[in-house]
Amino acid sequence: xxxxxxxxxxxxxxxxxxxxxxxxxxxxxxxxxxxxxxxxxxxxxxxxxxxxxxxxxxxxxxxxxxxxxxxxxxxxxxxxxxxxxxxxxxxxxxxxxxxxxxxxxxxxxxxxxxxxxxxxxxxxxxxxxxxxxxxxxxxxxxxxxxxxxxxxxxxxxxxxxxxxxxxxxxxxxxxxxxxxxxxxxxxxxxxxxxxxxxxxxxxxxxxxxxxxxxxxxxxxxxxxxxxxxxxxxxxxxxxxxxxxxxxxxxxxxxxxxx
Numbered sequence: 001x002x003x004x005x006x007x008x009x010x011x012x013x014x015x016x017x018x019x020x021x022x023x024x025x026x027x028x029x030x031x032x033x034x035x036x037x038x039x040x041x042x043x044x045x046x047x048x049x050x051x052x053x054x055x056x057x058x059x060x061x062x063x064x065x066x067x068x069x070x071x072x073x074x075x076x077x078x079x080x081x082x083x084x085x086x087x088x089x090x091x092x093x094x095x096x097x098x099x100x101x102x103x104x105x106x107x108x109x110x111x112x113x114x115x116x117x118x119x120x121x122x123x124x125x126x127x128x129x130x131x132x133x134x135x136x137x138x139x140x141x142x143x144x145x146x147x148x149x150x151x152x153x154x155x156x157x158x159x160x161x162x163x164x165x166x167x168x169x170x171x172x173x174x175x176x177x178x179x180x181x182x183x184x185x186x187x188x189x190x191x192x193x194x195x196x197x198x199x200x201x202x203x204x205x206x207x208x209x210x211x212x213x214x215x216x217x218x219x220x221x222x223x224x225x226x227x228x229x230x231x232x233x234x235x236x237x238x239x240x241x242x243x244x245x246x247x248x249x250x251x252x253x254x255x256x257x258x
Contacts, residue, residue, distance in 0.1 A: 031070070031140065031174075031200045034218050036188065037125065040132035043098045047139035050095060058090040060151050065095040067139030070174075070198035074142055077173035081165050089162035090151055092194070093143040096136040104128050126190050135178065140198045158193040170196060171204035176214070183213045 035041060047067040054064045057078040066074060074091070081089065096104070108128040112120035125133075135141035145151045146160040157163050170176065178197040179189040199207070199214070207217050 028200055028203070031198060032203055032214075032218070032221075033138065033140075034214055035133065035135045035138055036215070037130060037133045040130075041098075041134075041137050043132060045137060046097060047095070050139055053091055053094065053142075058087075060090050060092050060145070064091045064093065064142075065139065066142060067095075067198075070140045070142075073174050073198060074196075077170065077175065080169070080173070081162070084165065086161050086165045088146045088148060088160070089144055090146070091142055092145050092151060092153060093136065094141070095139045096134060098131050098137060101129065101134045101137060102131040105130050126184075126188060129189070135195075135197055141178065142196050142198075143192075143194050144196060145194055153192070153194045155191055155193060163193055166196070171208040172201065174198050174201045174204050176204050176207055178214065180213065183216075186213055186215050 033039075049068040050065045051068050051071040052063050053059065053066050053071045053074055054062055056075045065071075071094075078089070078091075081087075105124060105128050108124040109120050112123050115123070121130075124130075129135070131137075136143075143153055144162070144166075145153060145157055146162045148160045148162075149156045166175075166177065175196045175198055177193060178195050179187050179192040181191040181193075184190060197214070203217070206212075207214070210217075212220065
């Protein structure tokens with residue numbers, strides 16, 4: 001089997017006549033982690049290494065933390081954006097711990113107090129992720145905005161120069177627009193053009209080329225993983241049978257000498 005591979009996922013992604021085959025190792029799996037209500041983070045989860053990106057890029061507050069690799073990729077992306085003449089974008093929100101997310105979510109639920117508790121929860125969860133289900137807790141997500149929308153987290157951000165640049169280039173730095181307009185029925189989250197998620201360059205480029213959100217991409221990986229493992233087992237079984245057949249043939253040849 002494959003040595004030093006902790007998670008065996010053969011992502012065979014088909015488009016045209018091209019097949020992208022890749023093994024996802026433990027490091028990549030960390031950045032690809034699917035986080036939602038069905039796949040929550042532990043209450044006490046925090047990234048081990050984080051950096052304050054507000055020290056390096058335009059931000060709306062003095063401290064905005066991200067997981068280190070994701071943060072450095074975001075800084076690199078923003079610097080490239082500025083070099084391309086697009087300067088009107090600021091980081092708004094990065095890492096949020098479980099407690100902070102609980103406060104935000106409960107506040108959103110309270111806005112629907114006239115509904116049943118189940119319906120209030122459902123509607124709130126489409127706008128603010130329940131605690132544990134927020135990508136912000138992973139340190140891999142960043143919300144951005146522009147002065148063109150008064151630095152609000154608004155769907156109007158899609159009309160800004162910054163968003164146009166992100167659509168064309170974010171994947172080159174490992175980021176995806178996590179909650180697109182046409183996939184809300186899959187993500188369960190309203191359209192958020194401001195919410196970027198780091199998954200790594202290779203996988204961000206594949207997801208953009210295929211038009212997949214992270215939920216769909218993981219389904220592809222899981223199906224391909226099963227195929228890969230099944231193929232590996234079948235190959236090993238065939239090899240064992242061939243070895244046994246070869247050994248039997250050698251024994252027959254040896255005995256025919258007498």
